[in-house]
Amino acid sequence: MKCAGRPAAAGLSDEVSARLDTIQIAGESPAQGAFPLILTLDMHGVPHRWISWQHACYYYAKDQVAWSLGERAFTVHGGLNRVTGERSRISAASIIAIKGKAMAMKSFGQVPPLNNRELFHRDRQMCAYCGGMFTTSRLTRDHINPFSRGGKDTWMNVVTACRSCNEKKSDRTPETARMELIYLPYVPNRAEYLILTNRRILADQMEFLAQHVPAQSRLHHKSAQ
Numbered sequence: 361m362k363c364a365g366r367p368a369a370a371g372l373s374d375e376v377s378a379r380l381d382t383i384q385i386a387g388e389s390p391a392q393g394a395f396p397l398i399l400t401l402d403m404h405g406v407p408h409r410w411i412s413w414q415h416a417c418y419y420y421a422k423d424q425v426a427w428s429l430g431e432r433a434f435t436v437h438g439g440l441n442r443v444t445g446e447r448s449r450i451s452a453a454s455i456i457a458i459k460g461k462a463m464a465m466k467s468f469g470q471v472p473p474l475n476n477r478e479l480f481h482r483d484r485q486m487c488a489y490c491g492g493m494f495t496t497s498r499l500t501r502d503h504i505n506p507f508s509r510g511g512k513d514t515w516m517n518v519v520t521a522c523r524s525c526n527e528k529k530s531d532r533t534p535e536t537a538r539m540e541l542i543y544l545p546y547v548p549n550r551a552e553y554l555i556l557t558n559r560r561i562l563a564d565q566m567e568f569l570a571q572h573v574p575a576q577s578r579l580h581h582k583s584a585q
């Protein structure tokens with residue numbers, strides 16, 4: 361909520377800033393949370409992060425949007441300009457490049473945080489031992505080299521496993537347990553991580569991010585089977 365409630369952003373009257381409440385996206389109800397997130401890039405076009413529509417308005421109002429991509433745009437209507445009588449509005453694209461330092465250059469190379477949600481998504485909800493597909497509640501994070509044997513909690517040492525396979529494997533390595541991995545772990549890059557963390561990606565955003573995902577990623581396969 362960095363934009364909507366903030367008065368006197370450059371280019372916006374107080375009235376407009378206070379009234380960024382009439383939102384129109386074709387075919388969607390204006391309920392809070394119904395709007396897709398906006399993908400930001402750095403000046404070089406490197407994916408950076410997801411932001412809310414309010415945050416996107418803030419960048420537009422501050423004239424910090426260098427250029428934009430994407431077919432899908434939304435428009436935020438503000439109040440009437442007292443002088444011209446025209447209604448203020450901001451139109452935003454689904455992908456925007458933000459002016460300033462190349463902030464994404466650093467973060468792009470960083471290892472994204474490890475969470476079960478993104479891990480299960482990386483592994484397409486498939487158990488690495490039996491190959492079964494499961495709902496999230498029936499999945500676990502398996503440490504290939506177990507914690508008790510010095511295994512680390514990192515993307516490269518974890519796979520998705522169903523509860524029964526995890527129990528069967530117990531505190532053993534796959535070799536000792538004679539449970540072969542049917543796929544290998546990997547560290548998602550920034551673009552893939554952005555895909556994994558957002559369940560409502562617009563088609564043009566997905567198309568853009570997919571170009572930055574390494575060819576060996578499982579995201580390029582419709583099914584891991």
Ligand SMILES: [Zn+2]
Pocket residue numbers: 487488489490491492521522523524525526
């Ligand atoms: Zn299993």
